[in-house]
Amino acid sequence: MSSRLSxxxxxxxxxxxxxxxxxTRDASRxxxxxxxxxxxxxxxxAELxxxxxxxxxxxxxNARVIPARLLGQKVGTGGRVELLVVRPSAPTLTSAALGEAPEALDWVCLGQASKGLKPGQSVAFSGGLTAEIREVLGGGEYQVRFHAAPGxxxxxxxxxxxxxxxxxxxTREPDAADAERYQTVYARASGAVAAPTAGLHFTEALFxxxxxxxxxxxxxxxxxxxxTFLPVRDEAxxxxRMHPERFTVPQATADAVNEARAQGRRVVAVGTTxxxxxESATDAQTGQVRAGPGETTMFIRPGYAFRQVDVLLTNFHLPRSTLVMLVSALLGRERTLEAYRDAVRSGYRFFSYGDAMLVME
Structure with missing residues (x-):
């Protein structure tokens, strides 16, 4: 078990x-x-x-990626501002808050701007949308209040x-094709700022x-x-620390996973998410998956004992990333790196629009 980033x-x-x-989606290797x-x-x-x-x-x-990237200008100076809408400010709100108003208009955003952003700064975007920087949270995050018509x-x-x-x-701007292809065919729950990319390979015919x-x-x-894209900066x-992410487990899913585990059938996770x-929804006492909403900051790396997942379907990830560490927790660090070196030699395509790996017993 290694605890060093390098x-x-x-x-x-x-x-x-x-x-x-x-x-085509299922043409991937x-x-x-x-x-x-x-x-x-x-x-x-397609052979899956x-x-x-x-x-x-x-x-x-089933998370659906939202058009969360906003490009605007500082009111008064015209300085360029980019915001990425991340999560609702109120911890009790879920992604359903996207469709609510007006309390759902207070959101945490990642921000970049010429000469920085300060509380009280107003920002104007296209379509008449404006925002006010309410608080600097650190780590590039800001509490932002969006202004719009009532309702x-x-x-x-x-x-x-x-x-x-x-x-x-x-390294290109999104085009019309990305609106479809950077979503899974089963994406329904709006609220993600990145796709669960292992699912991008599936077609309805394959299902x-x-x-x-x-x-x-x-x-x-x-x-x-x-x-999911932020680099790990500490060698130790x-x-x-992982950024928090919201999740929901339906009762039918919890029941299905618990039944499969009890019967000795395999649970196949499509993606690290x-x-x-x-694993985050697992009850510490019973070992069973609990239904309902939650938030996770779980950092899975070698030494972790999996409680629910037997098989992992995943894409090929960034070097030195928490995602490579998660795969290593299931497969082993040396075997993971050997597989990645083989993928490089064999010309596999990497990351979101790349090829896939199936880790089995």
Whole structure:
């Protein structure tokens, strides 16, 4: 077990960072890695139904990415301002607050501006949207109050003035195709600022094939936050703190996972966000998944004992990232890095629009 950041580094050619999706979702490649032996095999994502068991339980994150990136100007000086809407200020509010008004107009945002932002600063965006910086929270975060006509929801304001927040390693502006392809086909719960990217490979036809094979699908919601892209800065991993992310586990999902565990059937997590949701929602006394809303700052790395997840489907992640550490907690650090080096040699595409890995027993 390693507690040093540098132990999760690997060489990644910039040319292998996927800048755009493939023509079809399930055309991605899929590396299968066995936890017990480290054995690796190369497949196409469309072959997934043949790689899973008929009684597997597939758990997906139905979070939908919102147009959370706002570009505006300081009122009075015209200085450039960029805000990324992150979460409602009131801790009791969930992503449903996007559709509420007026109390839902107080939100925490990540901000960048010429000469910084100070409390009392007014910002103007397109479509008549304005905002006031209420408080500097630190770490690039600000408490912001948006101003709009009575009864106007933040969702409506973002639809009018916001842009899709593509990850920072995609070095182009979003285009019309991203509005569809940077969402999963099952995205329903608006509130994320990044896509749960392991799910981007699925098509409705592939789900039909999985269902015919006997693989059941259930959903959770975790509003993926900007923390997923923030670098780990401390060499000593014990010093790293995760940004909070909101989640919800429906009762039907909790029941399905608990039943699968009791019957010895495999729980297949589609993405690291599903892993963190299920593990965070686990009752410490009973070991079962609890239904309902919650918030997680869970940092999963080698040494963690998984309680709910048997199989992980995930994309290839940034070097030195908490996501690589989570994969390493399930697969082992050395085997994870060996798989990543193999992926580089074999020309796999990395990150959000890249290829996928299936970690099995």
């Amino acid at each position: 132990d999760y580094d690997f060489e990644l050619p910039e040319a292998q960072i996927a800048q755009a999706p493939l023509a 899929l590396m299968v890695v066995r936890r017990s032996t480290g054995e690796r095999a190369h497949h196409q994502f 139904p043949d790689l899973l068991r008929p009684d597997d339980l597939l758990v997906v994150n 106007t929801s933040l969702a409506a304001l973002l639809d009018a003035a916001g842009r899709l927040p593509l990850p920072p390693y995609i 039909t094939t999985l269902a015919a094979r006997g693989v059941r699908r259930v959903e959770v919601t975790l509003d993926v936050g900007p923390g 991993l014990d010093l790293h 599903v892993v963190r949701t299920l």
